[in-house]
């Protein structure tokens with residue numbers, strides 16, 4: 070037993086080192102920055118102050134950005150789950166020879182870069198885009214709808230990007246559920262909806278958790294999509310952080326924003342994790 | 352009263368005939384075993400009864416209700432799957448309670464029935480364990496309790512014992528049989544283990560390539576197999592191929608002239624008078640009905656000399672492969688009586704195999720039905 074444990078220790082060593090050097094050290098430095106003071110003209114001044122955090126939570130603008138980010142990520146997460154589950158289930162249970170092709174189709178959008186994809190959405194949603202033109206031709210509308218640069222466009226965009234992550238995560242978990250178990254439930258009198266609620270959902274729970282958390286984190290940190298589809302007046306946390314660092318050179322406030330974003334993301338993931346586990350396990 | 356009536360049910364997958372024209376009535380409280388080689392359609396038949404697989408044609412009735420187009424969850428069948436298919440996230444007790452909860456029984460009633468079911472399968476103390484914390488035999492009994500507790504119209508068992516070791520298998524099969532009798536459950540069990548089939552069944556259905564070969568009791572199938580496939584599949588059998596010379600006389604391809612008694616030939620077997628002389632046939636000889644000795648036994652009509660080519664000590668019997676003077680091989684099972692006069696035969700030793708006329712059974716020398724459909 071002992072030799073095996075030391076081998077295992079040696080094997081996780083490099084990964085641990087990478088995490089410490091690549092993640093924890095920069096995080097520590099970033100946290101230290103967030104306690105510094107920003108003086109225009111002199112940039113970052115050594116200090117030990119909470120004023121960056123105070124600024125964030127007392128300014129309604131920033132709080133609104135945080136709330137909007139939470140709302141958009143939350144809605145995208147739910148959409149991904151609702152849209153992704155049936156797709157993942159169908160993929161996991163198909164006996165078709167084309168299964169690997171279908172999986173590729175799900176992943177395909179990830180091959181297209183963010184900017185290219187957003188350009189595609191513009192073609193779709195623009196005031197002279199496909200959707201508006203179609204609606205106009207059919208006669209449902211007489212002047213173009215504002216589709217671009219809305220929260221709706223951002224939600225559609227982020228959901229589309231994140232869906233493959235959800236589908237693949239769920240698919241692998243559902244594939245591990247023995248189909249005979251579903252038959253067993255049916256033979257015991259469970260209607261299809263009950264089979265789903267009482268058997269498939271609890272057993273797929275690890276996948277649901279992993280998928281929702283993954284998608285939520287991706288949504289919280291979305292950068293390109295909010296900018297490209299939301300336009301200049303639509304702010305989310307990701308672009309805001311970047312703006313502070315790159316645009317305004319305000320590193321202390323940017324660092325504080327990063328920490329607020331990270332803390333919100335992590336704590337919400339942890340809470341939802343616990344809640345779902347308690348609700349559905351057993 | 353739950354009787355299972357299967358009327359010419361068939362199942363096709365593309366051009367694979369998984370089950371063809373399967374007709375059978377299983378009486379209330381009867382245990383019928385489906386027996387056959389792998390891929391012959393046993394599971395498919397069971398799944399059609401349970402409602403997981405729609406029949407391509409034919410009708411299914413459970414207790415007089417036509418359930419042919421009824422979805423599985425409304426059929427009230429208790430199924431024990433090959434791998435048990437317990438719910439891994441539920442305890443043994445919760446697994447058993449599942450079907451009762453689906454029937455919306457009040458919680459106290461559920462609890463009471465689950466307790467009784469656990470006691471029935473002798474798992475009183477293990478209700479709180481998850482399936483992975485139970486041994487194979489215990490899981491099997493949870494699966495059985497889960498199927499029984501809903502008081503199914505039909506109990507369907509798909510190789511329920513295949514994951515158990517030989518000793519446990521014998522124990523559990525007795526348990527299942529006793530429970531099934533006590534509760535009067537109409538049961539269809541699938542197995543490809545002959546011993547299991549012979550030990551448990553009221554009646555057996557021998558299948559091959561999706562079709563019923565013969566239905567009958569153990570004795571009927573063993574003594575009066577309808578064709579070569581059944582004779583070869585139920586118990587062990589030697590087949591000598593050859594020609595009918597005249598009624599009661601068979602000439603093997605190796606040149607042996609052998610006598611048999613065709614008077615008691617059952618339906619399907621070839622009566623000596625009914626076949627034209629010169630017809631190709633197979634002579635079936637059960638190994639335990641052949642005697643082996645140093646001298647030819649003149650009291651028996653058939654006596655052939657040969658040499659022992661191979662011997663297996665199987666405990667209760669000793670199995671010899673005897674190469675006959677004609678070049679053909681016969682398997683002979685000699686009882687291991689332990690009596691002083693008995694002796695074991697060494698490899699290469701010259702022996703005589705003999706048997707009376709009533710042992711030989713003449714059957715059509717057809718191909719194995721399996722071979723036809725490949």
Ligand SMILES: Nc1ncnc2c1ncn2[C@@H]1O[C@H](COP(=O)(O)OP(=O)(O)OP(=O)(O)O)[C@@H](O)[C@H]1O
Pocket residue numbers: 364367368369387388389390391392393394395396543
């Ligand atoms: N879903 C399916 N699609 C296509 N063919 C199938 C399907 N299910 C079963 N078959 C075919 O139908 C035939 C019967 O299968 P079945 O599972 O009933 O056999 P079985 O008698 O239970 O075999 P075993 O003893 O190995 O369990 C087989 O040839 C099998 O390949």
Ligand SMILES: [Mg+2]
Pocket residue numbers: 393394395
């Ligand atoms: Mg099978």
